[in-house]
Amino acid sequence: MVLTVNGVDITPYIKFQGLKWQLSDLDAPNSGRDLAGEMHRGRVASKVRLDVDCKPLTTAQASVVLSAIYPEWVTVVYTDPRLGTATTKTMYSNNRPASYCIRRKDGTELWQGISFPLIEK
Numbered sequence: 571m572v573l574t575v576n577g578v579d580i581t582p583y584i585k586f587q588g589l590k591w592q593l594s595d596l597d598a599p600n601s602g603r604d605l606a607g608e609m610h611r612g613r614v615a616s617k618v619r620l621d622v623d624c625k626p627l628t629t630a631q632a633s634v635v636l637s638a639i640y641p642e643w644v645t646v647v648y649t650d651p652r653l654g655t656a657t658t659k660t661m662y663s664n665n666r667p668a669s670y671c672i673r674r675k676d677g678t679e680l681w682q683g684i685s686f687p688l689i690e691k
Contacts (some may be wrong), residue, residue, distance in 0.1 A: 571624070572656045574647045575688070578638040580622065583631060584685075588623035591651055616660060619688040620648060624684040626671055629653055632681045639663040646688050661688040 573580045574591065598612030624635060638644070643660055650657040669683040 571688070572647055573620070573649070576641065576644050577640040578634060578636060580638065582587040583624045583627055583635050585623050585625035588625070591622040591648075592619045592621070593652065594618070594619060602647060608621055612618040612649045618650070618661075619690065620661075621644070622686055622688065626680045626682040627684060629679045629681065635684060636668065639666060639688070643691065648688075658660060662691065663688055 571589070573584065594613045594617050595613050596617065598614050598618060601611045603609050604615060624632075627635065643662055644660045646658055647658045649655070663686045667683055668681045668685045671677045671680040671682040
């Protein structure tokens with residue numbers, strides 16, 4: 571599996587089963603069911619969304635991930651299961667939570683709950 575954001579390899583920070591790929595259709599405004607119950611669709615486009623859940627990260631690791639996804643638009647290279655190959659897309663992210671977890675005896679601080687979407691432009 572490949573997942574890089576603006577050249578930063580994110581894969582080491584993803585928890586087990588922590589990457590979800592989704593393809594969403596955008597329908598035309600006149601799409602929907604008529605009074606007879608018949609469905610009318612006009613797919614305008616399909617967009618990819620990646621939902622990423624990270625394992626607990628040190629402050630330094632969290633900084634790497636959160637800084638990589640911070641820009642308004644990012645270049646993402648990922649393994650696309652539909653295409654069966656590495657694919658490059660321009661994406662954005664919003665809602666990037668991180669919860670303070672613990673400070674270890676050696677002074678290392680851990681953050682958990684870091685999760686974010688990467689949504690195709």
